[in-house]
Amino acid sequence: MWKMPPLVLLLLLQLACSLISSVTASVSYDSKAITINGQRRILISGSIHYPRSTPEMWPDLIQKAKEGGLDVIQTYVFWNGHEPSPDKYYFEGNYDLVKFIKLVQQAGLYVHLRIGPYVCAEWNFGGFPVWLKYIPGISFRTDNGPFKFQMQKFTEKIVGMMKEERLYETQGGPIILSQIENEYGPVEYEIGAPGKSYTKWAADMAIGLGTGVPWIMCKQDDAPDPVYHGGTNFGRTAGGPFIATSYDYDAPLDEYGLLRQPKWGHLKDLHRAIKLSEPALISGDPTVTRIGNYQEAHVFKSKSGACAAFLANYNPKSYATVAFGNMHYNLPPWSISILPDCKNTVYNTARVGSQSAQMKMTRIPIHGGLSWQVFTEQTASTDDSSFVMTGLLEQLNTTRDLTDYLWYSTDVVIDPNEGFLRSGKDPVLTVLSAGHALHVFVNGQLSGTIYGSLEFPKLTFSQNVKLRPGVNKISLLSVAVGLPNVGPHFETWNAGVLGPITLNGLDEGRRDLSWQKWSYKVGLNGEALSLHSLSGSSSVDWVQGSLVSQMQPLTWYKTTFDAPDGISPFALDMGSMGKGQVWLNGQNLGRYWPAYKASGTCGNCDYAGTYNENKCRSNCGEASQRWYHVPHSWLKPTGNLLVVFEELGGDPNGIFLVRRDVDSVCADIYEWQPNVISYQMQTSGKADKPVRPKAHLSCGPGQKISSIKFASFGTPVGSCGNFHEGSCHAHKSYNTFEKNCIGQNSCKVTVSPANFGGDPCPNVMKKLSVEAICT
The missing domain is CATH 2.60.120.260 (Galactose-binding domain-like)
Incomplete structure (x- = not known):
């Protein structure tokens, strides 16, 4: 019998974390699901870590998460950001946890508050404040009195704030789950008996705080990656060591808060399919039936008659036609089809109905260019601090x-x-x-x-x-x-x-x-002088003009510029530099290290087959990170101070401010591709037969479709950015999109032969491939 892979587990979206019993309230759980006010729910959750974006970005990120089908925003609580020194707390700026949670509540979403306070999260010191290390007798994450005292004190601080602001669901707030500790399974195994004692203590401590919502501890090898928006490791917050400043994570919302297509759209369709299957998922126990050599049906049925099926084809190379429920279904290789009524397919993992987008970084002209000044860091000079x-x-x-x-x-x-x-x-x-x-x-x-x-x-x-x-x-x-x-x-x-x-x-x-x-x-001397700040940068004499040195180690550079127009996200192109840190108006954009080249082997990317971290790599041999996010809210209209400290030697004349835009958008859709809208229209009586899918094309904010690079209804081949006509091509494919899309920010065209001059090849499965240029 084939073992059910993580792909199936992802689709089932069960709460796989071990729940710790709490007081009976309006939030509970059983073996099937979370229960809110007595109603079982399948909740789609994703992470947005508040310190990795700015407060000005939060509303848009949360709204896009909601539009993408999320019910719950989960976030860690970052202890070292909130208590940088003992009993000195900070909850402002991008560490304003209460503001973030209230924005989630305003959007009508729930919150899963992962207090930890160990978070891992590729965050510096796992979220622990470094001062913990110097408490006498301390031993982290084990049955140790000094550590447990500090952990409980911080946890009580956070829970107290949440209660005071009435943010738990039992108080009318959005928090329906909390988490104590994090990813402790391997550590408990290594530590042994003291680890088990610590786990029990942590659970008892958390329950005793009386939040009225369940607590969880979580560590599963097969749990899907939860990051919905990764963001940026601003300042010196990246952990590792050697973790990049970008925490983009290839998430549905990219580092800058833009939609990553087709991932965002394809997940949105998945979430809708799961919701249609919810009545069966929360009531029935799954039965697994072999329907082919590499095919299985996972069926959920409730006593009330609800039925949902997941038809899986584990063959990574071949299509399969399977019989299920007196009907036949065509399953692409390495895919799962979702049938929310055990009859009609509304979603297949290998059939992407949403658009794809290719992004670009465009240099922004700065009037007069960036005029750099230089200050040389002394090599180990001695002073009163030595x-x-x-x-x-x-x-x-x-x-x-x-x-x-x-x-x-x-x-x-x-x-x-x-x-x-x-x-x-x-x-x-x-x-x-x-x-x-x-x-x-x-x-x-x-x-x-x-x-x-x-x-x-x-x-x-x-x-x-x-x-x-x-x-x-x-x-x-x-x-x-x-x-x-x-x-x-x-x-x-x-x-x-x-x-x-x-x-x-x-x-x-x-x-x-x-x-x-x-x-x-x-x-460094420059750090002591606060050269990255407006006041500090004025405290020393800088060299300018033709005397500005290049490719010199331990060098500070500064320049000023006015903010450009536009609403697209901005970044710095640091590709000409080696290694160091960069500040904008006193805010640390993070460590940069373009001289560190990405290793590994890059090649063709095929979705089929078991995923591993070496699959679908790109940019091998290139800078591990070249672009560094510049938040709009950190810019002033004029006189922005940009300061760079270079360790190895670089050319500041190669630093550019760039804009992140959509370069082109694509659709690649089969003519009878399953889609949720068709199912909903048929079940509601608005349509008496399947509804053809539509190709949706949408450029970024402020952009318009300027030209159609490729369009073919028939048997086109290739992928976004590299489409080619096949042996069958409808001659009006280009005309249809030029007529409906040129000059528009977005457009949609039904995938129907009538829209492209007729059926170019009857009795052949056809699809539409199109690529539009955005400007």
């Missing part, structure tokens, strides 16, 4: 994660009679670091850079270095690239240069530098 210690210090304990940067500096004395000075064979400096990146300077000159990876954050620098007779200054700039967000015992994790550090090739052989005196400086 200190000297014998031996090597762990980075996180030293910086307390207030900065990515820590300088390690020491002097190396070279005797004038050293043999390498005559032979020209430079000695080898070897530095072992716990991660994540390291820039090595000798006498103020960059000698090399090395970095680890997500899988192997530790690194070893070992290169020949130029030394001179007398005193040499070795300066190591250790760089953190996000703190780990997953795993046990957060209190034990470390970063920075832990050694040993050796110099080989001297007359004495090998010299160990690890235990000599080292000078330390936390952060």
